[in-house]
Amino acid sequence: MLGAISATDLVKTRPGFGQTIVPCPGSVLASPVPASYDPDPDYFFHWYRDSAIVIDALRVARIEGLVGDVAAERLAEFVEFTLSLDRMDRDGLSGLARFRADVAPDFLRYVRDAAEIGRRAADWVRAETRVNPDATPDFTRWDRPQADGVALRAIALLRWWGETDAGLHGGMRAVIEADLAFTLARSAEPSFDIWEEELGHHYYTYLVQSEALELGAAWFAGLDRRKEAQACAAGASELATRLERFWDAGLGFIRSRQGVADGSDRKALDAANLLAVIHAGRASGPHSVLDPRVQASLAAFETLFEAEYAINRDRPAGRGPALGRYAGDTYYSGGAYYFSTLGAAEFYYRLAVALSDGAELPAAPENACFRARLPAGRDRRSSAAAALRRGDAILHTVRAFTPACGALSEQFDQTTGEQTSAKHLTWSYAAFVTAAAARSAATGRLRA
Structure with a gap:
């Protein structure tokens, strides 16, 4: 697991996209193995969800005595890497133009077009599913927007808060506040599920968002920021109400999603629900x-x-x-x-x-x-x-x-x-x- 965090010694080339990727400190690779669907999938990306799960597991490993000071070092790098994502080119169109110029003709069909990039909101960075580990946007066609990873990141950092030195709190505070604000603003909107397959409203997303806002409410209260605490508490309460709608007494289990294009029950029973309970x-x-x-x-x-x-x-x-x-x-x-x-x-x-x-x-x-x-x-x-x-x-x-x-x-x-x-x-x-x-x-x- 440690080998995938701050893996600055690795290099990933994507010749079809004209890319050479060298991970930045603080990035977390979903897999450190460079693959190109040959046949293994290319997971040489920093996924918001996966990285938050890994950073939280790093905290657990530290508590269990499995790692020492390196855990705090990697956390500090992760916070700085996350802050660097907020400094991405928010226009994006110029970056896309430069990116497309290096893409082989056969690979252009895998790249987002200018119209899609142009529709991005001001908080587009947090609505992404993943980024390259060198802190550049992922311009490939991949299902987005997604909201669970940002909530998970807030949860992970709030759990780390009491175990970190005050010197790291400034950066952590900036990430936590922005992640909670995004969660509050986007909680009612549809997003893609954790498998990045279906756009809708998902039990997993709602539960981790609710937990993030509950933890955020307590954190803001401890900082004597009553307005923010009340906003988080109200958001968590609203999500708690929505979560109750996923229970299906007829089926005898909690449904995984609502409001998706495929209205069948094939994916109603999903590992995402089990993972939601574990991660919350x-x-x-x-x-x-x-x-x-x-x-x-x-x-x-x-x-x-x-x-x-x-x-x-x-x-x-x-x-x-x-x-x-x-x-x-x-x-x-x-x-x-x-x-x-x-x-x-x-x-x-x-x-x-x-x-x-x-x-x-x-x-x-x-x-x-x-x-x-x-x-x-x-x-x-x-x-x-x-x-x-x-x-x-x-x-x-x-x-x-x-x-x-x-x-x-x-x-x-x-x-x-x-x-x-x-x-x-x-x-x-x-x-x-x-x-x-x-x-x-x-x-x-x-x-x-």
Whole structure:
């Protein structure tokens, strides 16, 4: 994971686009492996969402003692890199003209045209999905606008705030304030989902936006900025109301999206919902690991992939299901994703922590299937132990499909279990770090 942050020693060429990319300090590569869809995808970009997840995992790794002072150094570089994005050429048309002049004729169809660039709003930088790691715009045709990454970045920096020196607070404050302002301004607008496939209103986006604004409200209050605190609190409350509309009692799970062009239910059940709960990180209440509707959704999600994936059928005792994104996924192998599967393990570890800390496993009609998968024990402690075992079973599956060298790609094939898609996906390593930390917390509670 560290090798993808501030990877200034790497160089990526895109001959068709006339580009030579050298990452700046503070950029976070989605994958540090230079690829060109040959056959692996080109992930040599700084995605807002992925980078925020990785920077938050870096904080967790520091707490766990896995990294030392380098974590704070990389955070400082990340903040400066983010600030540099705000200094991009806000006209963009001149930059596009220069870019197009170097693009091979066969590649021009992959480049945004001047009309599209000209429609960009004043806050276009934050509405992007990704940028080049050398702090230049991504002029290729890629689905945008997207709003979840900015909210996640605010969450990550707000979590880092109390663990950083005051000397870094100026830059952090500038990023946090701008990210929260963008989130408030754009929360009602449609955006693309985390897979960058569908424009609409998404559970994942709403939940991380709501969490960012709740944390922002508390942060502004601590700075005695009441007006901003009230605005964030009101925005979070509005998003909380919208989130309630995603529960579908007829289907028995939380829908992943609303208002998309494809009105079918094929993608209604989506890993994005599980990841939303993990990334928002709420300890209790609605949309936390203790929410019966969230638990029902996870049970339905596991059931889907237990039936869909060959590697989940007749699996050895003690192994949980490998999990993908949604039914009928065709991206590369359409297989299991390490971060989806690790996300489920982390869910159970966090549930074990909550139960160990005194919460009750809710008994509601909505989560009956979930409780059947996780039989309640005689008391909270035995219920927590059951949740820990369930997390371990899923982690055993990740271990079974991880090579001895420990490399984590984006996917592992649903039939063969072989790794596919992007090699060394940085998000996969981040997901492992946070799942392992959640397991450490759970086992620590149960040993106490």
